[in-house]
Amino acid sequence: MTRKELEKGIKFAIKQAYIAYQKDEIPVGCCLIIPKEDMTTNPTNKEYDYIYSHNTVEKKDNPFLHAEILTLLKAIKKYNIKYFLNSVLVVTLEPCPICYYAIRKLGIKEIYYLLENKDDGAISKEYGNDKKINTHYIFNEEYANLFEKFFDEFKQTKKISKKTKTRLKHKKESKNQANFY
Numbered sequence: 001m002t003r004k005e006l007e008k009g010i011k012f013a014i015k016q017a018y019i020a021y022q023k024d025e026i027p028v029g030c031c032l033i034i035p036k037e038d039m040t041t042n043p044t045n046k047e048y049d050y051i052y053s054h055n056t057v058e059k060k061d062n063p064f065l066h067a068e069i070l071t072l073l074k075a076i077k078k079y080n081i082k083y084f085l086n087s088v089l090v091v092t093l094e095p096c097p098i099c100y101y102a103i104r105k106l107g108i109k110e111i112y113y114l115l116e117n118k119d120d121g122a123i124s125k126e127y128g129n130d131k132k133i134n135t136h137y138i139f140n141e142e143y144a145n146l147f148e149k150f151f152d153e154f155k156q157t158k159k160i161s162k163k164t165k166t167r168l169k170h171k172k173e174s175k176n177q178a179n180f181y
């Protein structure tokens with residue numbers, strides 16, 4: 001894989017993060033870059049195939065539906081194989097331990113991620129320091145801004161809904177009070 005394929009994979013992953021953002025999901029996107037060597041059961045003329053996804057945790061109310069898991073499941077379905085020994089995974093946010101092990105199970109040896117996840121990241125938490133996968137942290141400002149924007153807005157919405165609730169409560173109380181007169 002050259003720089004060109006990696007950059008294409010990063011673009012796809014970021015695009016998926018934007019789609020997740022538009023759907024009120026935490027913006028995380030993932031792309032698996034599959035070279036010809038791994039396309040044994042579904043050969044095409046293409047040198048590389050790109051399979052991508054974003055998380056659907058909120059929509060499906062399922063905490064396991066991370067972008068990485070969904071991308072891997074898509075790849076397994078398309079190629080009907082269990083191992084992607086030469087493929088490279090790009091994910092916008094550092095993978096959690098569950099995803100890290102799922103990626104490892106498929107024999108993937110290379111992960112690129114664009115933002116650290118200090119709270120839940122496998123590599124930050126040292127779950128991912130088993131040397132089975134080469135992990136590369138390449139900070140991406142555009143994605144970091146999107147991620148920050150999401151949480152700023154999330155906090156804002158929470159504040160607004162809290163305010164609205166309080167206002168409604170007051171309204172109800174004053175209505176009750178009014179009944180005494």
Ligand SMILES: [Zn+2]
Pocket residue numbers: 066068095096097098099100
């Ligand atoms: Zn995960």
